[in-house]
Amino acid sequence: MKKFSIKTLGCRVNQYDTQYVREQLKRAGWEENQEGEGSNLCVINTCTITEKSDTKAKYFLRQARRENPDAKIVLTGCFTDKMRGLEGVDAYVSNMEKEKFLVKAGLVSEEEAFELLGSNFHIAQFEGRTRAFVKVQDGCDAFCSFCIVPFTRGRSHSRTVEQLVQEVRALVFNGHQEIVLTGVHLGSYGLKKEDEHSLADVIETISGIPGLKRLRLSSLEPMGLTPELIKRLSELENLCPHFHLPLQSGNNRVLEVMRRNYEVERFFEHTALIKKHFNQPSISTDIIVGFPTETEEEFQGTLDVAQEVQFSKTHIFPYSHRSGTLASRLPAIDPKEMNDRVNRLTELTDQLAYEHKLPFLDQQTDVLVEEKDEEGFLQGYNKNYLKVLFKGEEHLKNQVVSVSLKEAVSTHFKGECEHALL
Numbered sequence: 001m002k003k004f005s006i007k008t009l010g011c012r013v014n015q016y017d018t019q020y021v022r023e024q025l026k027r028a029g030w031e032e033n034q035e036g037e038g039s040n041l042c043v044i045n046t047c048t049i050t051e052k053s054d055t056k057a058k059y060f061l062r063q064a065r066r067e068n069p070d071a072k073i074v075l076t077g078c079f080t081d082k083m084r085g086l087e088g089v090d091a092y093v094s095n096m097e098k099e100k101f102l103v104k105a106g107l108v109s110e111e112e113a114f115e116l117l118g119s120n121f122h123i124a125q126f127e128g129r130t131r132a133f134v135k136v137q138d139g140c141d142a143f144c145s146f147c148i149v150p151f152t153r154g155r156s157h158s159r160t161v162e163q164l165v166q167e168v169r170a171l172v173f174n175g176h177q178e179i180v181l182t183g184v185h186l187g188s189y190g191l192k193k194e195d196e197h198s199l200a201d202v203i204e205t206i207s208g209i210p211g212l213k214r215l216r217l218s219s220l221e222p223m224g225l226t227p228e229l230i231k232r233l234s235e236l237e238n239l240c241p242h243f244h245l246p247l248q249s250g251n252n253r254v255l256e257v258m259r260r261n262y263e264v265e266r267f268f269e270h271t272a273l274i275k276k277h278f279n280q281p282s283i284s285t286d287i288i289v290g291f292p293t294e295t296e297e298e299f300q301g302t303l304d305v306a307q308e309v310q311f312s313k314t315h316i317f318p319y320s321h322r323s324g325t326l327a328s329r330l331p332a333i334d335p336k337e338m339n340d341r342v343n344r345l346t347e348l349t350d351q352l353a354y355e356h357k358l359p360f361l362d363q364q365t366d367v368l369v370e371e372k373d374e375e376g377f378l379q380g381y382n383k384n385y386l387k388v389l390f391k392g393e394e395h396l397k398n399q400v401v402s403v404s405l406k407e408a409v410s411t412h413f414k415g416e417c418e419h420a421l422l
């Protein structure tokens with residue numbers, strides 16, 4: 001049996017792409033090899049969001065070549081174009097070619113691929129994960145000044161509702177209780193003139209698929225959010241009341257230099273609307289600290305917005321220089337100053353994450369159990385994407401159980417579940 005191994009770097013969209021490639025290979029008779037050695041084909045699905053991810057991709061390439069000297073090495077993902085011509089690589093498959101991976105990697109002919117996959121190939125399971133990611137949109141037209149993604153994933157394009165419904169049906173049929181809709185710029189779904197459905201349409205349709213317990217939205221760029229969308233989402237029973245809205249900065253001048261195309265006031269309007277239409281929603285975010293030219297006063301603006309919105313979780317990214325982006329031409333701020341700002345924002349947002357949990361204490365919450373940790377705690381997330389740990393038996397994995405929330409820290413709850421030990 002021909003064996004393949006696949007390494008994935010990067011975001012949920014890239015993890016989805018890996019599953020898509022994995023299922024093509026299996027359909028073509030390949031077997032996945034979990035071991036490092038003994039593969040006939042090694043696929044590296046790369047990311048290039050930071051210099052660090054480039055370094056990791058090169059490390060995986062050397063490792064694959066060392067452990068599988070006779071294997072065919074195929075590079076794909078966001079670092080592909082920059083890596084062309086690299087020694088030790090047998091084939092390159094760009095992001096836009098992943099749908100035709102078998103052909104572009106030189107494994108089968110076009111005719112054979114059509115025989116194997118048909119015209120509407122989609123994933124049917126998400127290996128290694130309880131919650132399944134479904135890519136509804138790819139590419140981006142926003143060109144934020146710090147971001148390399150539009151150069152590696154092309155222009156925004158949306159998958160059809162028919163494709164998505166078939167895919168989600170298959171995932172639910174194969175036991176996935178929660179579907180996470182993801183995209184490079186989810187909010188730009190359905191905005192092209194050739195698109196027949198809006199983001200609200202596609203979410204409503206998917207939400208109605210029988211057996212789907214939970215529907216979650218991945219990152220939603222603020223410039224893609226509308227009052228109408230928020231209102232329509234609030235009417236969907238199985239939609240998780242958790243919104244990840246990347247703010248990036250709490251200052252309008254910095255947002256302008258970032259080319260984010262919204263102002264802080266609009267961000268407040270959206271978060272206020274979410275709090276109006278959803279019962280106890282959770283709003284998390286991404287913030288870039290130390291963006292070139294950001295002043296202390298402007299950073300204070302970010303601290304104020306975080307305090308005002310009361311984020312349930314904040315992913316903090318110290319600005320990282322990315323050659324090829326507009327921002328890379330701007331003067332960097334003093335690294336010591338950047339670290340100090342990271343520490344102050346971390347301190348504040350840890351406190352906010354803790355405070356966000358307090359109103360939920362002593363409430364019952366439904367947790368989708370994902371794994372058991374070394375200390376014997378079952379781990380999972382509730383609909384608000386808040387992590388919960390509780391004692392229980394392994395057989396509860398991939399089940400939704402009701403847990404009483406007893407204790408809160410900034411990173412998670414500790415709880416008790418009556419039936420967990422049965």
Ligand code: SF4
Pocket residue numbers: 140141142143144147148149150184185221
């Ligand atoms: S919206 Fe901005 S940050 Fe997000 S992928 Fe597009 S360019 Fe990058």
